[in-house]
Amino acid sequence: MNDNLTAVLYGIEDLRLEQRPIPVPKDDEVLLQMDSVGICGSDVHYLVNGRIGDFVLRKPMVIGHEASGIVAKVGSKVKHLQIGDRVAIEPGYGCRVCDFCKAGRYNLCDEMIFCATPPFDGNLTRYFTHPADFCFKLPAHVTMEEGALLEPLSVGVHACRRAQVGLGSEVLILGAGPIGLVTLITAKSMGASKIVITDLLQSRLDVAKELGADETLVVERGASETEVVKQIHALFGGAPDKTIDCSGAEATSRLSILATRSGGCAVMVGMGAPEVKLPLVNALAREVDIRGVFRYCNDYPAALSLVASGKINVKRLITHHFNIEETLDAFNTSRHGLGGAIKVMIHVQPKDTNNPK
Known part of the structure; x- marks a missing residue:
């Protein structure tokens, strides 16, 4: 467990793959071994323009926020997840104490931390830590790719x-x-x-x-x-x-x-x-x-239930698959809509490793 290959955006048109230290989870966090990460239009926008509105890339940033992974370690206060659980990651969380957070509208929190929105790192990496209460356990029949697609859903x-x-x-x-x-x-x-x-x-x-x-x-x-x-x-x-x-x-x-x-x-x-x-x-x-509309709040459980019940089919949106070593090709495909690209999925682990057999 020493390979932590990570996709890092250094600036406009400057996306690199590099090794980074494996992070240690805090008491209320889990360490995730990442599985699937989808490419979003905002990821492409940062690559091409270096900013979205007031969010400006000023230092190297790990890219990616539509993701799922496997719990590899749990913090001491985490009760609802255990090692081996497959989870979807809700990538943004607030301070938990401001009026917006306490009213349940945490997407409007001024202190919002959101993956791959400057200055915060994203999760296109082999290992990633995240607050456990923003990780949603996937039912056995739901795939890791579907878990990653809960973000746009x-x-x-x-x-x-x-x-x-x-x-x-x-x-x-x-x-x-x-x-x-x-x-x-x-x-x-x-x-x-x-x-x-x-x-x-x-x-x-x-x-x-x-x-x-x-x-x-x-x-x-x-x-x-x-x-x-x-x-x-x-x-x-x-x-x-x-x-x-x-x-x-x-x-x-x-x-x-x-x-x-x-x-x-x-x-x-x-x-x-x-x-x-x-x-x-x-x-x-x-x-x-x-x-x-700004992102979402309290919507992951509904999105997961829609997918888990079979009422909707998000898999049809995935048109292309790449592994993490092919990240630059994946971004090129998404950016230019090559081959009718809709949703491009990057597999951090070999495809189907953690999917229902």
């Missing part, structure tokens, strides 16, 4: 909860990337009666259709806003009562307001430019609620 769960999706909801989802697709399968499981999803790429919409979208719409670049709203309303036979923007482009942020039924709800998940031009008077005059 939790964003979809949080978005649908913020939109108050329920029985009979008609939901428009803008963007069919990984977050759009997990939002789609979550909305379906929560009882939405009709879901329309849009994207620029037909290939992504084909996957959305496979995952249960009722209708899909390719939005042509440069298409007029009025025309796109008309097309969306035609597909619904009216206006949707919930719109979830999983893109973050100014065009989709505007559409999320313009296409939503009066009195409905527009939820913004995707993050684009820090300032955008929105048809605010339109939203106010029609009482369209605009809600933000």
Whole structure:
């Protein structure tokens, strides 16, 4: 137990593999032997731009935050986990004592520690320590890859909860990337009666259709806003009562307001430019609620139960597999969408080592 190969981002376009010391867990932590780590759009963004908004890479940072692993050591105060347990890792945790944490909205904590968000290290490494209460034991039939995918799935769960999706909801989802697709399968499981999803790429919409979208719409670049709203309303036979923007482009942020039924709800998940031009008077005059989403909180248990019950299939999102030694190739594949890449999975241990036999 001396190999701790780790993927470290030193700066823009400078991702390296190196050996690091194996960490020692604190009393309330576990040491995890990492298994599967998915590549997120934010990981790619740090590689290409070195920052996301106010989060700026100023020193080398271990990359990766969509992950699962095996408990290798337990801290003295840890009671609910033991060596050998397979767990999904919720990568962000708050201070536990501020008003936000105590009210259960720890994703808004000013002291939030989140994997692979500067200045905090992520978990694309062979060994990693994490608070035990943010590790969720996987049932025997759930794979390690599914465990890693609970992270993006939790964003979809949080978005649908913020939109108050329920029985009979008609939901428009803008963007069919990984977050759009997990939002789609979550909305379906929560009882939405009709879901329309849009994207620029037909290939992504084909996957959305496979995952249960009722209708899909390719939005042509440069298409007029009025025309796109008309097309969306035609597909619904009216206006949707919930719109979830999983893109973050100014065009989709505007559409999320313009296409939503009066009195409905527009939820913004995707993050684009820090300032955008929105048809605010339109939203106010029609009482369209605009809600933000920042990651998730208290959503991992629901995401895990959705996967464990078989109600949703996240495995379809995984298009590519690499081992940790191939990390640079994995990032290149994810970044450029090579071979129709949706979710690229990096295996820190040989694939299927810890999966149900």
